[in-house]
Amino acid sequence: MNTGTRLLFEHVSHAYDNGPDVVRDVSYTVEPDAFTCLLGPSGCGKTTLLRLAAGLETLQRGRIVIGDRLVADAQARIQTPPERRGIGMVFQDYALFPHLTILENITFGLDRPTPEHVRWVRDLLDRIGLTELKDSYPHVLSGGQQQRVALLRAIAPRPGVLLLDEPFSDLDVTLRAQVREDTLRILRDLNIASLMVTHDPEEAMYMADRILVMENGRIVQSGTPEQTYCRPANAYVAALFGPVNRLRGMVDHGQVETPLGRFPAPHLENGTPALIFIRPEGIAVRVCRTGPEGHDAQNGIPMQVLQVNLLGRSSHVHLGAIGAPPSDTVPLLARVHGVFVPEKGSKVQIRIDAAHVFVFAAE
Amino acid sequence: MSEHHPQDEETALASKPRRSSFNPWQTGTFLIAALIALPLVTVLGIALSPSDDMWRHLATTVLPHYIATTLGLMIGVGAGIFIIGVGTAWLTTMCRFPGRRIFQWALLLPLAVPAYVIAYVYTDVLEYAGPVQGLLRDLFGWTSAQDYRFPEIRSLGGAISMMTLVLYPYVYLLARAAFLEQSVCCLEVSRTLGRGPWRSFFTVALPLARPAIVIGLTLALMETLNDFGTVDFFAVSTFTAGIYDVWFNMNNRAGAAQLAVVLLTFVLMLIAAERWARRGQRYHHTSTKYRELPGYRLRGGRGGLAFLACLSPVVLGFALPFGVLVNYALDHYEQALSDNFLLYAWHSLTLSSLCAGAAVLIGLFMAYSVRLDPRRFIKAATRFASIGYAVPGAVLAIGTVIALAAIDHALDDFSMNLFGISTGLLFSGTIVAVVFGYLVRFLALSFGTIEAGLTKVTANMDGAARTLGKSPGATLRRVHFPLIKTSILTAAILVFVDCMKELPMTILLRPFNYETLATYVHQFASDGLLEESALGAVSIVAAGILPVIVLSRTIAQSRPGSEQTREPHKRTPALLLETPT
Numbered sequence: 001m002n003t004g005t006r007l008l009f010e011h012v013s014h015a016y017d018n019g020p021d022v023v024r025d026v027s028y029t030v031e032p033d034a035f036t037c038l039l040g041p042s043g044c045g046k047t048t049l050l051r052l053a054a055g056l057e058t059l060q061r062g063r064i065v066i067g068d069r070l071v072a073d074a075q076a077r078i079q080t081p082p083e084r085r086g087i088g089m090v091f092q093d094y095a096l097f098p099h100l101t102i103l104e105n106i107t108f109g110l111d112r113p114t115p116e117h118v119r120w121v122r123d124l125l126d127r128i129g130l131t132e133l134k135d136s137y138p139h140v141l142s143g144g145q146q147q148r149v150a151l152l153r154a155i156a157p158r159p160g161v162l163l164l165d166e167p168f169s170d171l172d173v174t175l176r177a178q179v180r181e182d183t184l185r186i187l188r189d190l191n192i193a194s195l196m197v198t199h200d201p202e203e204a205m206y207m208a209d210r211i212l213v214m215e216n217g218r219i220v221q222s223g224t225p226e227q228t229y230c231r232p233a234n235a236y237v238a239a240l241f242g243p244v245n246r247l248r249g250m251v252d253h254g255q256v257e258t259p260l261g262r263f264p265a266p267h268l269e270n271g272t273p274a275l276i277f278i279r280p281e282g283i284a285v286r287v288c289r290t291g292p293e294g295h296d297a298q299n300g301i302p303m304q305v306l307q308v309n310l311l312g313r314s315s316h317v318h319l320g321a322i323g324a325p326p327s328d329t330v331p332l333l334a335r336v337h338g339v340f341v342p343e344k345g346s347k348v349q350i351r352i353d354a355a356h357v358f359v360f361a362a363e
Numbered sequence: 364m365s366e367h368h369p370q371d372e373e374t375a376l377a378s379k380p381r382r383s384s385f386n387p388w389q390t391g392t393f394l395i396a397a398l399i400a401l402p403l404v405t406v407l408g409i410a411l412s413p414s415d416d417m418w419r420h421l422a423t424t425v426l427p428h429y430i431a432t433t434l435g436l437m438i439g440v441g442a443g444i445f446i447i448g449v450g451t452a453w454l455t456t457m458c459r460f461p462g463r464r465i466f467q468w469a470l471l472l473p474l475a476v477p478a479y480v481i482a483y484v485y486t487d488v489l490e491y492a493g494p495v496q497g498l499l500r501d502l503f504g505w506t507s508a509q510d511y512r513f514p515e516i517r518s519l520g521g522a523i524s525m526m527t528l529v530l531y532p533y534v535y536l537l538a539r540a541a542f543l544e545q546s547v548c549c550l551e552v553s554r555t556l557g558r559g560p561w562r563s564f565f566t567v568a569l570p571l572a573r574p575a576i577v578i579g580l581t582l583a584l585m586e587t588l589n590d591f592g593t594v595d596f597f598a599v600s601t602f603t604a605g606i607y608d609v610w611f612n613m614n615n616r617a618g619a620a621q622l623a624v625v626l627l628t629f630v631l632m633l634i635a636a637e638r639w640a641r642r643g644q645r646y647h648h649t650s651t652k653y654r655e656l657p658g659y660r661l662r663g664g665r666g667g668l669a670f671l672a673c674l675s676p677v678v679l680g681f682a683l684p685f686g687v688l689v690n691y692a693l694d695h696y697e698q699a700l701s702d703n704f705l706l707y708a709w710h711s712l713t714l715s716s717l718c719a720g721a722a723v724l725i726g727l728f729m730a731y732s733v734r735l736d737p738r739r740f741i742k743a744a745t746r747f748a749s750i751g752y753a754v755p756g757a758v759l760a761i762g763t764v765i766a767l768a769a770i771d772h773a774l775d776d777f778s779m780n781l782f783g784i785s786t787g788l789l790f791s792g793t794i795v796a797v798v799f800g801y802l803v804r805f806l807a808l809s810f811g812t813i814e815a816g817l818t819k820v821t822a823n824m825d826g827a828a829r830t831l832g833k834s835p836g837a838t839l840r841r842v843h844f845p846l847i848k849t850s851i852l853t854a855a856i857l858v859f860v861d862c863m864k865e866l867p868m869t870i871l872l873r874p875f876n877y878e879t880l881a882t883y884v885h886q887f888a889s890d891g892l893l894e895e896s897a898l899g900a901v902s903i904v905a906a907g908i909l910p911v912i913v914l915s916r917t918i919a920q921s922r923p924g925s926e927q928t929r930e931p932h933k934r935t936p937a938l939l940l941e942t943p944t
Contacts, residue, residue, distance in 0.1 A: 056826050082829035089830040095823035099845045108841075109831030150827075157832060 004032030005067040005086070005160030007053060007193050012062035013217075014048055022048050024217035026062075030161070032193040035184070037208035039198055039228075039240065045217040046197045050163050053195065054089050055082035067160050085161075088154035092166040094146045096138040102149055103134040109157040121156050128152060128182065144175045151183060155190060162187070164196035168203065180207060201241045205229065213237050235360045238277045245283075245332050247276040248362065256359060259321070260301060260332075260352060265359040273362040280335035282356020285317055288347045300349030305342050306331050315340040319350065388732040388835065389741060395725055396744040399751060399803050402762025409617055409765060410624040421618055425605060429622070433588070433601045433629065435519055436526070440587045441580055443527030448534025449576060451673050453564065456542040458659050460666040466673040467539075468915035473680030474532040475907030477864045477881075479592025480900045482525045483888035484684040486596070489516045517597040525593055528680035530586055534579035536914060541575035542568060560659055577640040581633050588629055589755040591867035592885050602626040603867060606757045610871070616765060623758040630753050685904055691897030699898040703878070708902060711880040714794065715862035718801040719809075722858040723851055725802070726809030730817050731839050734825070749807035756804055760871035763800045767791045792874050800868045805861050809854035816850025817843065856909050863906045 007030040014023040022045040030036045038046040051057045052072070053064060058079055059072040066087065071080040088109075096105050106121060107113070113121070125131050128148040138146060147167060154162060167183070168176045184207060187194055198204050204211050205225040213221040213228060213236075221233035232238035249256040251268040256276060265274055286300065307318040317340065318331040334350065342348060454460070455467045473481075489495050496513055505511050515521065558566065569576075594604045602622060610619040661669050692699070729745045751759060767790040778786045790796050820843055828838040844851075866881045873882065880899040887896035 051826075054826065054830050056829065081834070082826070083832045083834055085830075087830055089826060091823040091827060093821065093823055095821060095827040097824065097827070097842055097846075108828070109833075111832070153827070153831065159830075163830075 004191060005193055006031055006065075007161045007195060008063075008065040009049070009053070010063040010065070012049070012052060012059065012064065014045070014052060014057065014060050022217050023052070026217075026219055028212060028219060028222065030193050030195050031210075032160075032191060034209040035187065035194045035196070035207055036210045036212060037196050037198055037204035038212050038214055039201060039204040039208075040214035041199055044214045046214050047165055049214075050089075050165055050195065050197050053161070054087055054163055055080060055085050086159050087161045087163060088157065088159035090147075090150050090154045090162070090164045090167045092169060094138075094150035094170075096146055096149060096153075098138055101135050101137055102130060102141070105138065105149055106134075106153045106156050108153060117158075121152075124152055124156070124186070127186070143171050144179050147171060147179055148182065151186065155186070155192070158190075160193065162192050162194045164194065166197055166199070169198075169200070176203075183207075213240065230355065232358055235275055235277060235358075238279075238358045238360075241279075243280065243333060245278040245280065247278070249274055249276060263354075263357055263359055268359065268361050275360045275362040277358040277360070278332075278352060279356040280316070280333045282353040283332065283334035284351040284353065285319070285334050285336055285340070285342075286349050286351075287342050288349055300351045302347060302349055303332065305344055305346050305348055307344065308341050310339060310341055314338065317342070317348075319348065322347065386736075388728075388735050392729050392732040392741060392744050392748075395729060396748040399748040399806060401766045402759050402800070402803055403750065403754060404762070405766040405769075406620050406623050406627075406758055406762040409620040421609070421621065425600070426622075426625070428600060429602050429605045430625075432519060432599060433626075436522060436594075436599070436601055437584050437587055437629075439520070439523035440526045440530060441584060443523060444531040444534045444583050445576070445580060447527065447531040447676050448579060449538045449569070449572075451531075451676060452535045452538035452542055453568070454669050454673055456539050457564075457568075458661050458669055460661040460669040462670055462673070466677070468911075469677045469681075470535050470673060471532050471911045471915055472677060472682075472908070473529045474914075475904050475911050476529050476681060476684060477592065477866070477903060477907070478526045478529050478586075478590050479596060479866060479885060479888075480688070480903060481529055481680070481684045482522070482593040482596050483884070483893045483900070484687050485521070485525060486516050487893050488687065489513075519597075519599050522593050522597050522599045525597075526587055526590065528676065530583040531676060531680070533583040533586070534576060537575040537579035538572055541572035573640060577637050581637040584633055585630065585753055585755075588626065588633075589757075589867065591757060591870070592881075596885075596889055602629070603755055603757045606761065607867070607871075610761065616761065619761050620765070623755075623761050626755055626758055630755070634753065685901070688897045688901045688904065691894040692901045695894050696898050698895055702895065704883075704898055707878045707880050707883045707899065710878065711863055711902075714797060714801070714879060715859045717794075718798050718805065718862045719855045719859040721798065721802055722806050722809040723813070723855045725806060726811075726813045726854060727839075727851065729810055730814040731835075731843065733814070734817060735835055745810065749810055751803040752805065752807035754804070756800075756865065756868040757871065759803050760800055760868045763796060763803065763868075763872060764791065767796050767799070792872075794874065794877075797869060797872045797874075800872045801858075801862050801865060804865075804868065805858045808857050808861065812854035812857060813847065813850055816847035816853075819850075820846050853913050856913055860906050860910050863903055 009026050009028050012023055012026045013021050015021045022043075024045075026049060038049060040046050048057065052059055053066075055071065059074045061074045063070060063074070064072040066085055069080075069086075070078060071085050072078060097108065100108065103125075106125065110117065110121070122131075125134060128151075130145060130148065130152075133141065133145070138149065141149065147170075151167070168179060171179055180203065196207065198207075205228075208225055210222060211225055211228045212219050213233075215236045221228060221237050223231075228237065229241060232240075238244060247258045247260065249258045249263075251265050251270055251272050251274050253270060254264060254266045254268075255262045256265050256268075256274045258276060260278070263276055268274055284300075288302070302322055303319040304322050305317060306320045309316040309318075315336045315338070317334045317336055319334060320331050332350075451466070451470050455463055455470065487493055491508060491513075499505065499511065499513070503511070588601075588603065590601075591603045591607065593599075594601045595607065600608075602625065606619045606622045606626070609615050609622055729748060733741055733745055768788075771786075771788045771791050774789060775786045778784050790799075824842055824846075825838060828842045829835075833841065863879075864881060866885055869879055869882055870885070873879070878886070880903055884896045884899040884903065887893065887899075893900075
């Protein structure tokens with residue numbers, strides 16, 4: 001088995017047709033023992049980075065090293081073609097060869113394999129449950145089966161590095177979870193450096209050992225899923241994981257004063273504007289019992305319910321300040337676990353969990 | 364941490380991969396483009412180089428006449444094919460009447476008949492001694508030509524009629540494809556806004572189809588400019604006929620080349636007109652909703668008129684001339700066989716097969732080369748190599764002859780100086796010259812067809828094969844080739860048949876006394892021996908039916924939402940006219 005091949009980008013930049021750079025000065029090493037996800041919205045340059053690693057795009061600036069081989073160096077005009085890079089790639093549309101059977105697709109990349117290698121491929125085919133379909137053609141397979149064939153085809157030649165370009169985005173939601181799990185299980189045994197592109201933060205959180213967040217061609221944060229979620233490097237990363245409540249304020253001696261209270265901002269300069277992000281799941285909502293005013297006052301900030309959307313596993317509660325007309329305020333969004341449907345207009349109290357509050361410098 | 368540390372880098376460069384320098388695909392593409400451009404560049408070079416006052420002589424004597432005749436021919440043919448092509452396309456696409464489904468493909472049949480063949484047949488049928496005039500004389504008791512007036516077929520009007528009859532399918536094909544692509548919703552909107560079928564046609568359907576119709580017209584008019592057999596036979600002095608005349612009868616190559624350049628400006632004008640007509644327009648589907656076209660049901664007399672309107676082009680352009688030829692061929696096949704028919708057929712077959720094979724190989728090479736490296740200058744090189752299709756065969760033939768002669772002389776001098784051996788003429792007046800000339804003219808056909816076929820293979824399939832360790836060549840062999848076999852076969856058929864029909868280049872380039880079916884039929888028919896050579900003409904037409912089958916299958920699949928969506932105009936040489944973007 002592979003003893004680990006790393007994939008290294010050094011000051012890689014790329015532009016299409018004299019347009020703006022879509023990849024900007026990316027330096028990073030994908031380690032062999034970690035499943036790494038490139039996370040970002042479409043157009044942020046993540047697929048381009050993947051294609052540069054594969055050699056499907058010609059490198060314009062920087063260097064790329066796979067294992068101990070320099071495969072591309074823009075300055076030295078070195079550009080190893082994809083077929084000699086020892087990589088495997090899974091494409092978003094799978095790109096199965098329609099004129100070849102499943103087995104022929106999977107063995108496409110094998111030239112004179114050893115009997116042991118063939119046995120290994122057969123075992124894998126068995127594991128993904130496609131042995132019986134090995135002589136069929138791709139069009140008879142379901143989306144999930146096609147995805148598995150594409151994965152198997154990419155890893156059959158035992159590449160040092162596996163690149164996956166949004167491999168699950170064409171699958172429907174219920175199938176996706178299952179196929180993700182299967183993929184992880186197969187890859188875990190291979191000890192292969194894997195770099196997967198995705199725009200789905202939950203998918204990245206679920207699968208990755210390390211997440212690289214890309215914004216406008218730059219890597220703005222790299223870290224574990226926990227670091228990415230709990231300590232976002234900037235407002236962009238914080239906003240990746242769904243809608244957030246945004247507040248503005250001025251920094252006053254390491255603190256920012258807002259209608260929802262004071263938040264610490266020790267890293268920001270005095271007197272500068274600040275942006276405060278509060279995740280909806282960081283707001284606890286409690287319905288006030290009818291009773292004398294002020295009884296619960298110390299326990300939270302009083303607000304009123306403007307609207308509730310029940311989503312199934314959680315409820316979205318839109319809140320507004322008491323007394324103010326609804327049109328006047330930007331509603332605060334709270335996500336409450338389970339079924340929680342207070343009356344419209346009812347009085348509630350909220351508490352804000354500091355772990356879900358992020359203060360950034362406003363630009 | 365996995366953040367990158369630049370200093371461990373130097374040890375990482377254990378094995379240096381080779382630098383990317385020589386690219387066989389790119390180099391090959393440029394070589395091909397240069398070679399294919401050679402005849403055209405030669406013609407331009409000669410025409411622009413200072414020469415005797417031949418040019419002034421031409422300008423004052425024959426040139427105005429050539430221009431007037433050529434323009435007259437183009438206007439006449441253009442009007443004729445527009446009316447027949449658009450009319451029949453609209454009837455078979457949008458109306459319901461008896462025989463509609465048969466006409467949909469039968470209307471393409473005249474495409475199989477070269478204009479010169481139909482010209483021989485109609486001359487034979489309509490001349491003074493022919494059956495039509497004979498019947499008229501018998502009926503009315505006339506005894507000589509002084510007793511009645513009968514239109515002379517061997518005239519400009521006759522040439523216009525002949526070419527209209529066999530060239531309207533270009534317009535029909537593209538107009539029909541455009542009508543099929545139009546969403547019926549657009550027409551229904553027009554109807555609900557209070558416009559009748561006629562006004563809807565003129566205000567919605569026709570303008571929407573304009574780009575396609577203009578391409579069809581342009582292609583047909585290029586064929587008109589290319590024609591030599593008809594105008595030679597009818598003694599209509601167009602440019603192509605004039606080039607031939609100046610070359611062979613006045614023995615003046617420079618003068619022929621100068622005429623050729625004037626002819627080229629006609630082609631450029633055509634292309635410019637085509638661009639202008641399409642200004643600001645793109646092919647786009649007007650709606651994403653497609654339903655079965657409703658069809659205006661034509662009943663009674665109107666259905667009968669529609670039937671006749673579609674029947675007459677098929678009968679006049681195909682059934683009648685083909686029937687006459689088959690009849691003659693059956694009567695005279697023994698004589699044809701003893702007249703070396705088999706040898707000429709063998710010549711045609713080998714030449715056409717050789718050329719089709721070469722065109723497909725080179726077309727595949729170029730199309731794949733663009734795919735590997737779709738940069739602007741590579742695309743430009745392939746467009747350059749496709750230009751021959753727009754250039755009349757006579758022009759290309761002149762360039763080919765002069766260029767090959769120059770190469771032959773250079774080789775001969777070189778060999779004499781070095782070894783004292785004369786190589787003689789290696790290429791000029793050989794089969795090589797003919798095949799090269801055909802290739803220059805028909806490469807665009809195979810390149811365009813194969814390029815369109817390659818769009819069926821997604822870019823990620825290339826990526827998948829490459830990342831699985833296959834070189835570009837192996838990828839082409841194992842992925843693209845099996846997937847585009849049909850397109851390759853189509854390309855081969857199209858080139859093969861065009862080579863079979865080719866007349867002007869064959870006459871100018873062939874070795875001495877080397878006859879193909881086309882030259883043999885032309886020779887015999889010019890001498891009034893059509894009946895004896897009818898077997899040859901039938902063979903040419905029969906071969907021409909092959910691409911008609913291919914095209915009618917393509918157009919049947921062309922409707923968006925049908926199983927295999929392909930744009931038919933992409934499969935015709937129309938893509939020559941596309942801007943290289």
